[in-house]
Amino acid sequence: xxxxxxxxxxxxxxxxxxxxxSPSADVRLWAKLEDRNPTGSIKDRxxxxxxxxxxxxxxxxxxxxxxxxTSGNTGISLAMAARLKGYKxxxxxxxxxxEERRQLLRMWGAEIISxxxxxxxxxxxxxxxxxxxxxxSWVMLYQYGNPANWRSHxxxxxxxILDDLPTVxxxxxxxxTTGTLMGVGRFLRERVPGVxxxxxEPRYGELVYGLRNVDEGFIPELYxxxxxxTRFSVGSADALKRTRExxxxxxxxxxxxxxxxxxxxxxxxxxxxxxxxRADVVFVVADGGWKYLSTGAYEGTLDEAxxxxxxxxxx
Amino acid sequence: xxxxxxxxTILRNYTGGAKAVSAEGATLEELxxxxxxxxxxxxxxxxxxxxxxxxxxxxxxxxxxxFLGGLGTPVSDGDTVTVLPAVAGG
Numbered sequence: 438x439x440x441x442x443x444x445x446x447x448x449x450x451x452x453x454x455x456x457x458x459s460p461s462a463d464v465r466l467w468a469k470l471e472d473r474n475p476t477g478s479i480k481d482r483x484x485x486x487x488x489x490x491x492x493x494x495x496x497x498x499x500x501x502x503x504x505x506x507t508s509g510n511t512g513i514s515l516a517m518a519a520r521l522k523g524y525k526x527x528x529x530x531x532x533x534x535x536e537e538r539r540q541l542l543r544m545w546g547a548e549i550i551s552x553x554x555x556x557x558x559x560x561x562x563x564x565x566x567x568x569x570x571x572x573x574s575w576v577m578l579y580q581y582g583n584p585a586n587w588r589s590h591x592x593x594x595x596x597x598i599l600d601d602l603p604t605v606x607x608x609x610x611x612x613x614t615t616g617t618l619m620g621v622g623r624f625l626r627e628r629v630p631g632v633x634x635x636x637x638e639p640r641y642g643e644l645v646y647g648l649r650n651v652d653e654g655f656i657p658e659l660y661x662x663x664x665x666x667t668r669f670s671v672g673s674a675d676a677l678k679r680t681r682e683x684x685x686x687x688x689x690x691x692x693x694x695x696x697x698x699x700x701x702x703x704x705x706x707x708x709x710x711x712x713x714x715r716a717d718v719v720f721v722v723a724d725g726g727w728k729y730l731s732t733g734a735y736e737g738t739l740d741e742a743x744x745x746x747x748x749x750x751x752x
Numbered sequence: 753x754x755x756x757x758x759x760x761t762i763l764r765n766y767t768g769g770a771k772a773v774s775a776e777g778a779t780l781e782e783l784x785x786x787x788x789x790x791x792x793x794x795x796x797x798x799x800x801x802x803x804x805x806x807x808x809x810x811x812x813x814x815x816x817x818x819f820l821g822g823l824g825t826p827v828s829d830g831d832t833v834t835v836l837p838a839v840a841g842g
Contacts, residue, residue, distance in 0.1 A: 557839055558840035559839050581840065638816075640836065643760070646761060646836060646839060650762070651805065651808060652807060653807070654808070654837045654838040654839060655807070655838060662818065667815060667819040668815070668816035669815055670814050670816070671814065
């Protein structure tokens with residue numbers, strides 16, 4: 438495969454079967470390896486689409502400063518693209534994110550503004566919105582509400598999956614900005630009758646839900662409930678267990694949020710077996726495990742790893 | 753046996769600080785009414801005009817009840833209901 442530049446190589450990731458974790462010959466699991474993107478995560482797709490859209494609209498011009506609330510991967514993708522295209526990047530990131538993410542962002546030249554751990558990404562979003570209002574010349578791409586986010590998956594991730602696996606019956610992905618599920622979900626729903634779109638939402642330690650008031654909650658503007666078939670909440674213990682299981686049985690070294698998606702994928706696969714139905718379940722490996730090594734997710738007992746992950750944002 | 757309801761930090765002032773409480777009912781709606789009788793004020797934090805509040809997520813055995821039948825979702829002994837505020841990811 439040959440590309441004109443690194444940015445041009447985004448997407449076209451492998452879809453690999455999981456012969457050992459699949460429950461039967463009729464109910465198969467498939468992993469979409471999004472860690473094979475230039476900066477190692479699925480976020481290269483929305484980051485690139487959002488930048489290109491903003492350039493097309495004349496919002497982004499050379500020398501501009503981009504501002505983005507991010508728990509890490511989107512920031513890293515934007516940092517790479519910004520470096521290549523000559524933009525400055527400021528990321529607002531919760532302080533309870535892994536050290537690797539910070540190092541990667543700095544490496545590509547991004548500036549990091551830390552937001553308090555309590556409240557998780559909610560706080561990052563709130564602070565970024567404030568900064569954006571105070572600095573009108575900065576361009577906030579705003580992954581939670583930018584249609585180019587879901588469209589990147591409608592135009593790339595979705596078609597790739599259907600090309601590689603026309604018999605797909607279920608699509609499972611982590612729920613964050615909701616962009617992946619909205620984009621792939623809409624694409625598949627238009628073309629695959631009866632396809633099920635399943636969200637795996639990370640359930641964190643209590644600190645992350647440290648809001649002062651229930652009405653301070655946050656739902657991404659992109660979220661449209663009608664695209665989903667259902668939505669599961671997956672805690673750190675199950676996510677960690679499945680992340681390790683994926684490594685041990687199929688050799689795939691993935692980040693912790695992938696464990697959450699796999700947990701939900703195994704759930705729907707078991708349901709299909711019970712119902713005696715055929716199923717091809719695709720789930721997303723959003724990133725590799727590299728950025729989570731310092732969290733201790735892969736070492737010691739599961740209980741120890743869960744304890745170390747308490748209060749951390751792992752998706 | 754009853755149904756275990758996990759309460760987020762932000763609502764524990766209604767449960768005397770308890771992380772989990774038990775309640776009874778055949779549907780989520782009945783369960784919440786039963787909770788209200790034991791922990792007055794809680795219902796209003798969860799339900800608004802006959803629907804779950806916008807920023808409140810309720811999961812029955814880890815599945816979002818909005819996809820199961822909302823407040824009409826049947827619940828039974830041994831189930832676990834988790835209440836969480838909606839927060840940003842990504």
